[in-house]
Amino acid sequence: MSLPHAILTALLEKPSSGLELTRRFDRSIGYFWSASHQQIYRELGKLERSGLIRALPSDFPTRGRRKEYEVLAAGRTELERWVGETEEPRSLRDTLMLRVRATGVVGVDPDFVAELRRHRELHGERLAEYREFQRRDTARGRGTERDRVQGLVLRGGVELETFWVNWLDRAIAELEETKGPSGGTSPS
Numbered sequence: 001m002s003l004p005h006a007i008l009t010a011l012l013e014k015p016s017s018g019l020e021l022t023r024r025f026d027r028s029i030g031y032f033w034s035a036s037h038q039q040i041y042r043e044l045g046k047l048e049r050s051g052l053i054r055a056l057p058s059d060f061p062t063r064g065r066r067k068e069y070e071v072l073a074a075g076r077t078e079l080e081r082w083v084g085e086t087e088e089p090r091s092l093r094d095t096l097m098l099r100v101r102a103t104g105v106v107g108v109d110p111d112f113v114a115e116l117r118r119h120r121e122l123h124g125e126r127l128a129e130y131r132e133f134q135r136r137d138t139a140r141g142r143g144t145e146r147d148r149v150q151g152l153v154l155r156g157g158v159e160l161e162t163f164w165v166n167w168l169d170r171a172i173a174e175l176e177e178t179k180g181p182s183g184g185t186s187p188s
Contacts, residue, residue: 008079017066108175120168127161
């Protein structure tokens with residue numbers, strides 16, 4: 001996924017200013033595709049220069065006013081083209097997994113197990129947050145195609161966080177079992 005396509009998606013959902021977009025990224029899109037405020041503003045300029053979006057006309061002077069952007073036909077066509085692309089699944093590339101593997105070489109450090117516990121807590125918090133979003137959305141009884149598709153993304157987030165919570169629980173338990181009396185791993 002690329003930032004321009006994330007922005008086009010967000011603007012097709014609702015025309016927004018750069019500030020509104022950054023807030024929406026912080027609240028929703030940012031859970032699976034993050035971008036800094038500077039990246040978003042820089043990309044808005046590029047999309048506007050490319051003729052994919054435009055600033056909505058305003059009756060007020062432009063100086064000091066937030067521009068609100070909308071997607072043009074060319075932007076929608078680009079997003080449709082991108083959605084239809086074929087791409088290979090990406091391999092998991094997470095430094096935490098590499099660090100776990102490295103413990104097999106250098107030994108299990110108690111500080112590293114504490115780090116795994118911290119990750120477990122963070123993933124548990126995110127899982128609870130996603131489940132709360134699901135509860136709220138279910139209570140609203142939303143049933144449009146857009147709602148259902150967004151629900152798929154949320155369900156994917158729940159399942160991913162569930163994976164991390166379960167995997168981290170097992171990893172912590174196994175690494176604690178491998179510790180020798182000195183706190184490091186037992187010699188092989």
